[in-house]
Amino acid sequence: MAAPSSLASSRLAAAAPAPQHHHQNHQLRLGCSRRRAQRLVAMAGSGKFFVGGNWKCNGTKESITKLVSDLNAATLESDVDVVVAPPFIYIDQVKSSLTDRIEVSAQNTWIGKGGAFTGEISAEQLVDIGCQWVILGHSERRHVIGEDDQFIGKKAAYALSQNLKVMACIGELLEEREAGKTFDVCFKQMKAFADWKNVVIAYEPVWAIGTGKVASPEQAQEVHAAVRDWLKTNVSADVASTVRIIYGGSVNAANCAELAKKEDIDGFLVGGASLKGPDFATICNSVTSKKVTA
C-alpha cells in the first residue's frame, strides 16, 4: 500500500494517534486484496463511491441558500452518490431547491412511529417531505446526547422499515484506540444493526471528528478492512462484499485523494468541509483517485 505522498497528508497523519496494532494484520490485508477483486464485480452498477455532507447544527436560511446554489453549480463525477444532511428545519428548503443529483438526509429521527413525543421528528415525516436518508449513531449523539447501541439499533430498524436509507456511524474514542480496543468497540456498535440492505457504514473515529487530526489512510483502511471481515464472518459474504464503508473525521479537499485510494474506503462522511460547496465537490470528485488504483 502506498504511503501518503503529499506534505499535507504526511503532516496530518503524523498528528494522529498511532495505528492500531493487530496480530492478524498481515493476514487481514492479504485477505482484503482477494475480497476486493470479488467486491468490484459484485458492486458493479450499484456500489458507487459515496460522499455524505453532514451540516450538523450549522447554517441559516441565507447561508444554506448560498450553499445549495454552489452545489447546484458544481460539476460532479457520475460515479459518486452524493447526499447532504441539513438541520431538520432546513430539509424542506434544501429538498425543494437542490438538484435531484444530490439526495437529502436527516441527521436523526425518532425511534418509532410519531405521536406524543415532544421535539421529535418521525421517519414517516421525513419520507413525507422527500428525505431519502438518515444519519444514525453519530458520535455526537452517542457521546453528547447519550444514545446507546440498543436505542440506535431500534432507530435504524424503524427507519429502514419506513424506506429511509441509513448512514450507520461507528467509531472509537481516543482512549479506546490507545487501549487497543478499536476493533472491539466498532464490532460491538455494529451488532446493533440487523439489516444491512440500504445501509452505508460510516467509520468515524471520535478523535478525528472536528479536530483536524484526520486518520491516516493506513489507519482508516485497517479498520475498514476489519469491519468488512467482521461482516463476512458475522453477517454474510454478500453483505461484506457489497456494503459501502465510508470514512469520516476531518476529511477535507486536501486529504481526500490519498484516503480515497485505499481499497476499502468507499467514500466519506464530511462535516466542516461540507459547508463549503467547492471543497465538498472536490471531496465528491476524489472518486477519480479511486479509479486510478482500482
Ligand SMILES: O=C[C@H](O)COP(=O)(O)O
Ligand atoms: O459526520 C461527520 C463527521 O462528524 C466528521 O466531521 P468533520 O469532517 O467536521 O470532522
